[in-house]
Amino acid sequence: MASALGRFDAAVLAGVVLVTTGAVLGNGVLFMSATVPFVYAVAATVSRPPPPSITVERSFDPAVVTPGQPTTVTLTVRNEGDRILPDVRVHDRPPEQVRVMGRPCGCLSLRPGETDTISYEVVAGDGEYDFGDPTARFRPLSAVESRTDRLAASGDETLRCRPLTTAPEIRAAADQRIGIRTADTPGSGLEFHSVREHRHGDAASRVDWRGFAKTGDMTTVNFRETNASETAVVVDARTPGRVVRAPGHPTAAEFAAHAAEQLVDRLLAADHRVGLAALGIDAEAVGATTPSDRAGRPWVPIGDDATTRTRTEAVLKAVIDAAAAERAAPQPAFAGSVRHRAEATNAAALRDRLPRASDVVLVSPLLDDAPLSLARTLSAAGHAVVVVSPNMADRARDATENGIGARVAGIQRDLRLRRLRSRDIRVVDWETTGPLSVAMEGSA
Structure with a gap:
């Protein structure tokens, strides 16, 4: 739809007024002055912009x-x-x-x-x-x-x-992959365990052919078996993480949810048993029928079936929707996180749902002290704990719009990382501009 905004009408009106006034008063100067706006109007007509081209x-x-x-x-x-x-x-x-x-x-x-x-x-x-x-x-x-x-x-x-879909490699604190636990019994695997006499029916790929060439004795190599373990992914979507680095950016809680989604997908795709807990939202906010812990938070029991996949997708969608809703509403920038009162994670309610031998991956931006307490409590209870933390604070230090508050939040987060590592809890410091898989490999 086009609109023309010009001075043609004004020029014509001015010319008419001057001609009329000059004629009535008999003033030749006014009469001759009318030629100026008329020339202007003619020039405007001749030079009128062409149609869109x-x-x-x-x-x-x-x-x-x-x-x-x-x-x-x-x-x-x-x-x-x-x-x-x-x-x-x-x-x-x-x-x-x-x-x-x-x-x-x-x-x-x-x-x-x-x-x-x-x-x-x-x-x-x-x-x-x-x-x-x-x-x-x-x-x-x-x-x-x-x-x-x-x-x-x-x-x-x-x-x-869209969040990055590169499947990250997850390793536990003892340099073992979460979702896989090493067994003491010999069998098929990757790590050498022992050598025994060759038996009828042993696979040819397990025969020690080099030893056979040297001694003439046929032996079979045993490898250390690995068994799928149970892993719970805990995503921190509490209020302290519902802040942005700058207007228009995703919240820290959204980054945490995207990381949790990648981890769950990777584990389920590898046929491991996975559970999911979400901190900061109520189970009632999840569209699908989802169990809860004693604190009323969504808890997807550890499993590997279609129901597990459906429930984890529903919980993560609810987390992202809740965080995105606050991103769309007027709110302080990233620096506002330092003013939030710490929300309890209620570790006891989560521990009640975890199998004793399960591993835990806690995904949190670490913008308050509550996740530290949760990680230490679960580690002390015998769970292998890995903390994956989207790094929102580090990049915000140079953002003048966030000022001193962002600097303080960044320093506090660094101290929390050090405190976790001092407890031998492995931490993956994820710079969100790059793939999570790169951060996982760099922290191995």
Whole structure:
């Protein structure tokens, strides 16, 4: 839909007034002065901007991003007409839910067939975001009139923001993979256990062929067997984690939920038994029928069947929805987390649900002391505990919008990491701009 905003009518009106006044008063000067606005009006008519003759193509780089990762939006503008466009001002329409860094607009001058670009960056949380049609305003050299049109942009229209799907390798504090527990009995596996006499029916792959070549005696190699253990993933979605690094970024609790989702998927895909607990939401908030612990929080019993998968997906979706709702509402930036009162994790209610020999992966941004107490309590009870912590504080230290509060929160988080490691609890410090799998490997 186009709209013309010009000075043509004003020039004509001024000319008519001067002619009329000059004629009535017999003033030749006023009569002759009327030629100025009439010439101006004629010039405006001659130089009136042409109809739209440009095309706009939008592109995202990268096309699919992770929550909190900046993506570059580029508008490629091309003059498809045969006239010079000396003043073209293009303004894109990004969705309100994303944070815009830079200016989504630009002023261009295009010859026939010439192309120019406008670029800016946006940051979004988990989800899909539709961009509106950009607008373009045309003005001639005389600048006496302008024309504004909304243009249908080709190319990318929807920005898709999804968590990283790289399956992380999970190792316990004793450098064993969580979800796999080493047995003392010999059998098939990867780690050498012993050698025995060859028996009829032994697999050829387990024959010690090198020893046979040297001695002529055929022996069979035993490896240490590994058995699937039971693992509980605990995601910390309490209020202290429902803060953002900057407006438009995902909350710390959302990052924790995405990490928990990757860990659960990896373990279930490897045929391990998995359970899930969520701190900070009520079981009633979960869409599917889900059991709870004594504190009323969702608890998915350890298993590996379809029901386990359905329940874990429902709980994690409820966690992300709750955190995203607070991200969309007005709230303090990341620095606000230091002002939250610590919420208890109620370790006893969680311990009641955990099998005695189960491993625990606690996913928490560590923005208060409660997760430390939970990790120490579970470790003291004999559970192998790994803490996976999305690092929100470290990057916020350089953000002037967060100021001293962010610096204090970052220092406090560093101290919590050291306190956990001093208790021989393995900690994965995940910088959320990179894959979780890289962070897991780096902390092994």
